[in-house]
Amino acid sequence: MSFKDHFSTQAATYAKARPTYPPALFAELARLAPGKLLAWDAGTGNGQAAVALAAQFERVVATEPSAAQLAQAVPHARVTYHQSAETAPMLADGSVDLVTVAQAAHWFDRPKFYLEVKRVLRPGGVVALWTYGLCEITPEIDATVYRFYTGQVGPYWPPERHHPETGYRELDFAFAEQPFPVAAMELTWTLAEFTAYLRSWSAVARFSKDKGFDPVPAMEAELSTLWGGKARKIFWPLAGRLGRVP
Numbered sequence: 077m078s079f080k081d082h083f084s085t086q087a088a089t090y091a092k093a094r095p096t097y098p099p100a101l102f103a104e105l106a107r108l109a110p111g112k113l114l115a116w117d118a119g120t121g122n123g124q125a126a127v128a129l130a131a132q133f134e135r136v137v138a139t140e141p142s143a144a145q146l147a148q149a150v151p152h153a154r155v156t157y158h159q160s161a162e163t164a165p166m167l168a169d170g171s172v173d174l175v176t177v178a179q180a181a182h183w184f185d186r187p188k189f190y191l192e193v194k195r196v197l198r199p200g201g202v203v204a205l206w207t208y209g210l211c212e213i214t215p216e217i218d219a220t221v222y223r224f225y226t227g228q229v230g231p232y233w234p235p236e237r238h239h240p241e242t243g244y245r246e247l248d249f250a251f252a253e254q255p256f257p258v259a260a261m262e263l264t265w266t267l268a269e270f271t272a273y274l275r276s277w278s279a280v281a282r283f284s285k286d287k288g289f290d291p292v293p294a295m296e297a298e299l300s301t302l303w304g305g306k307a308r309k310i311f312w313p314l315a316g317r318l319g320r321v322p
Contacts, residue, residue, distance in 0.1 A: 094276055095312055097128060097178060101206075101259040106132035108254075108318075109173040110200040116164055116172050118189065119180025123149035123157065129176065130154040139164055162189035164196060172196040174204070181205040181247065182239035190250040197321045203251055206316030207240040208261065213310050217302050224274075224295050232279035232286070243315030251319025261312040267303040270310065271296045 102125075106112055115133040117126040122145055126138035130152050139160040140146050149157050158166060162184050175193050177184070193203050210225060212218060239247050265273070271292050274280060284290050 094122075094124065094273065095208075095211075095261045095263050095310070097125060097261060097314070098259055099128060099131065101257060101314070102128045102132050104257045104259075105174055105176065105202065105204050108320075109202045110198060111173040114167075114172050115174040115176065116167060116196060117176045117178070118162065118164070119177050119184065120149070120157070121145050121178075121180065123152070123155060125176055125178040126150075126155045126157075127152045129174070133173070137164060137167060161185070163192045167196045169195055170198045172201060173198060174202050176203075177205045179207050179240070181244070182207065182236040186248055186250075194250075194321055199322065201321050202318065203321075204256070204316060204318045205244060205247070205249075206256065206259075206314050207244050208312040208314050209240050209243070211310050211312045213308055214302070217299060217308075220295075220299060220302065224291075225279075228291055228295075229277065229279040229283045232282040234278065237279075244317050245315075247317060249317045249319060251317075251321065254318050254320060256316040256318045259314040261314065262309060264307045264309050266307045267296060267299060270303075270308075271299075 106129075109115075112133050113135065115129045115136045117123075117129055117136060117138045120126045120138035120140045121142075123138055123140075126136050127150050129136045134154065136152075136155045137158065138149070138155055139158050140149070141159065141161040143159060146157055146159055158164070175197060177189075181189075197203065210218070210221065213221075274292050274295065275290070280291065
């Protein structure tokens with residue numbers, strides 16, 4: 077399966093505008109792991125999860141197939157970045173305590189990836205995949221965003237988007253499963269910050285390329301009355317799959 081690149085064209089926007097994962101999630105994953113020596117973050121994008129893991133682990137290897145995404149990666153003394161897809165040839169067999177994939181497992185060749193996870197994890201090692209769908213702000217704003225998501229840019233979502241929409245419940249998974257930690261992202265954003273986030277959507281980038289114009293300004297104008305002149309709290313529930321190797 078070839079690498080499906082939906083984010084390189086808006087890598088800088090993605091790095092600046094995506095919400096950040098809660099530190100408590102990484103603390104809980106570290107608690108569940110058999111040790112804190114080495115973590116592998118696959119599909120790292122700009123390194124958001126990798127840097128958060130570095131607060132818990134002595135060393136983090138972060139892999140990402142997109143050179144444009146890696147160019148935006150946040151440097152950290154305990155994080156080493158490599159351009160790679162679903163494999164980590166730089167990692168020795170049975171050397172990793174935790175493997176994570178944040179908002180990327182639905183793009184992977186998962187059978188290939190799962191074989192690699194089983195190779196690199198040490199006994200009792202943990203693998204965690206997580207995702208998020210649409211955010212929650214207010215019922216009126218949510219309804220407007222949903223119309224934009226399913227209507228104007230809806231045809232431009234790739235088929236794999238189904239998995240974030242269903243919280244990875246239908247994603248194939250090859251490990252002894254345990255409950256995924258309860259977690260959510262919460263941020264307070266202005267309307268301008270929120271619409272920057274909309275521009276990081278792969279469907280918006282594909283729409284803009286196909287139609288020759290950016291659909292976000294019209295969406296911003298529609299939201300402005302509902303939003304008001306203040307920053308608003310935004311909530312993204314996280315869902316995922318967590319497993320352990322024998």
